[in-house]
Amino acid sequence: MSGTDRKNIRPGLNVAVVQKQHQRSGQLSEGTVKDILTNSSFHPHGIKVRLDSGIVGRVKHIIED
Template sequence: MSADLPTRDELRKGLTVEIEQENGDRLVGEIGAVLTDERTHPDGILVKLKSGVRGRVKRIGPEV
């Protein structure tokens, strides 16, 4: 599944992404900070949205 997930190189501050939180909830928001240092991660790159919520990126978009 990690082959379908965006890499760190594809992510930047302000980009709209769909994340999955630790509890399994999915949210859409703008990236405030990319927290994972590695280029890839099997569960998705960890980000903090501008709203303060943290989660792993599952896909880029949709635009809001």
């Protein structure tokens, strides 16, 4: 599932995000959503979130259990 729609993202969801400094390489970090930082309902590069670990990035993939 894509991370570009805010309606798909909720706290407690496991996701893969790309951090600002890793956008060129595309390196992903995985974790659990703590806060949703994007206010708009859609963002073409992914909804920005804060993970439980403190990492801030844009959601690239939602990890299905």
